[in-house]
Amino acid sequence: MLSSFELLEPTTVQEAAGLLERYGDEARVYAGGAELILLMRYGLVDATYLVNVKTISGLGGLVAGEDALRVGSIVTHRALELDAAVRKGWPLLAAAESHVGNIRVRSQGTLGGNLCFADPHADPPTALLVYEASVTIEGSGGSSWLPLSEFLRGTYETALQPAELLVEIEVPRLPSGWTAAFARTERFYRPTANAAVAIDLRAGAIAGARLAVGCVGPTAMRLPQLESELAGLTPAEAGRRVMDARAYLSRQLDPVDDLLGSAEYKSYIAGVLLARAIGQAAGTEGANGHG
Ligand SMILES: Cc1cc2nc3c(=O)[nH]c(=O)nc-3n(C[C@H](O)[C@H](O)[C@H](O)COP(=O)(O)OP(=O)(O)OC[C@H]3O[C@@H](n4cnc5c(N)ncnc54)[C@H](O)[C@@H]3O)c2cc1C
Numbered sequence: 509m510l511s512s513f514e515l516l517e518p519t520t521v522q523e524a525a526g527l528l529e530r531y532g533d534e535a536r537v538y539a540g541g542a543e544l545i546l547l548m549r550y551g552l553v554d555a556t557y558l559v560n561v562k563t564i565s566g567l568g569g570l571v572a573g574e575d576a577l578r579v580g581s582i583v584t585h586r587a588l589e590l591d592a593a594v595r596k597g598w599p600l601l602a603a604a605e606s607h608v609g610n611i612r613v614r615s616q617g618t619l620g621g622n623l624c625f626a627d628p629h630a631d632p633p634t635a636l637l638v639y640e641a642s643v644t645i646e647g648s649g650g651s652s653w654l655p656l657s658e659f660l661r662g663t664y665e666t667a668l669q670p671a672e673l674l675v676e677i678e679v680p681r682l683p684s685g686w687t688a689a690f691a692r693t694e695r696f697y698r699p700t701a702n703a704a705v706a707i708d709l710r711a712g713a714i715a716g717a718r719l720a721v722g723c724v725g726p727t728a729m730r731l732p733q734l735e736s737e738l739a740g741l742t743p744a745e746a747g748r749r750v751m752d753a754r755a756y757l758s759r760q761l762d763p764v765d766d767l768l769g770s771a772e773y774k775s776y777i778a779g780v781l782l783a784r785a786i787g788q789a790a791g792t793e794g795a796n797g798h799g
Pocket of ligand 1: 537541545581610627668673674
């Protein structure tokens with residue numbers, strides 16, 4: 509049963525930060541509530557005050573710029589999945605967003621809530637790491653910027669300090685000519701594992717690659733060593749190389765057994781999903797909108 513709480517409705521980030529500071533552990537940031545209300549209903553989180561950030565209009569921006577997409581933290585998964593400019597310029601992100609849960613979760617849940625909750629079984633972070641996204645966080649002491657790879661610290665753990673808010677996510681475009689794909693396997697709506705890949709294919713050989721895997725270990729991760737080993741390979745050779753990299757994946761991704769799969773299965777499936785995504789990226793001409 510959901511215990512009673514007071515809903516606070518700030519209209520600016522500074523006002524929200526002030527409320528979080530004043531009420532400390534008694535207050536929680538409330539965005540879409542897809543996770544928070546569920547946890548409160550199960551008695552896993554207790555809050556006297558919910559600070560509703562959806563009343564802060566400054567957090568709702570979605571701007572596709574020349575170099576980067578700027579996503580306000582309260583933008584929903586559904587908005588990102590459907591937005592024409594996102595689908596054209598950041599198709600890997602739109603693809604990852606289209607996989608999240610179901611239409612109810614995508615309409616309710618926000619990208620900011622997804623990143624702040626830091627559930628290891630998430631889709632957007634895997635795609636965002638391939639774009640080398642960064643985040644802006646803000647508290648009453650001011651704002652700071654950091655790469656998403658540093659924001660995501662571990663299972664349900666981020667770089668956010670008490671009374672700080674995630675304000676914006678900046679998603680650079682992929683370099684011109686790169687193509688990308690997202691692959692996922694799932695159970696009960698949530699991803700068991702996922703992979704995001706972007707490649708620069710020149711005359712049939714890979715000239716550059718970015719690979720990320722999510723849901724296998726505590727947080728989504730890029731795989732820099734494997735990325736560099738793909739240089740000069742055809743997509744088919746690259747697919748075999750990632751499938752053969754099970755020991756590296758197992759070491760790098762720190763896989764854990766959980767309800768969605770054993771560590772051994774997840775290391776194996778990570779290679780399969782990477783190979784599948786490489787094949788798809790190689791076959792999807794213009795997948796990042798630059799042709
Ligand atoms: C049935 C189901 C299926 C799901 N399937 C998937 C899936 O397939 N893939 C996937 O990636 N996710 C999935 N999710 C997770 C869910 O979609 C995301 O976690 C959702 O985006 C959470 O966003 P929210 O706005 O609802 O966050 P909330 O529930 O409002 O908040 C989540 C946490 O983040 C904090 N928070 C929220 N916004 C901010 C902010 N701006 N600054 C600081 N802290 C903040 C809150 O205090 C809370 O601790 C699923 C969830 C459900 C219930």
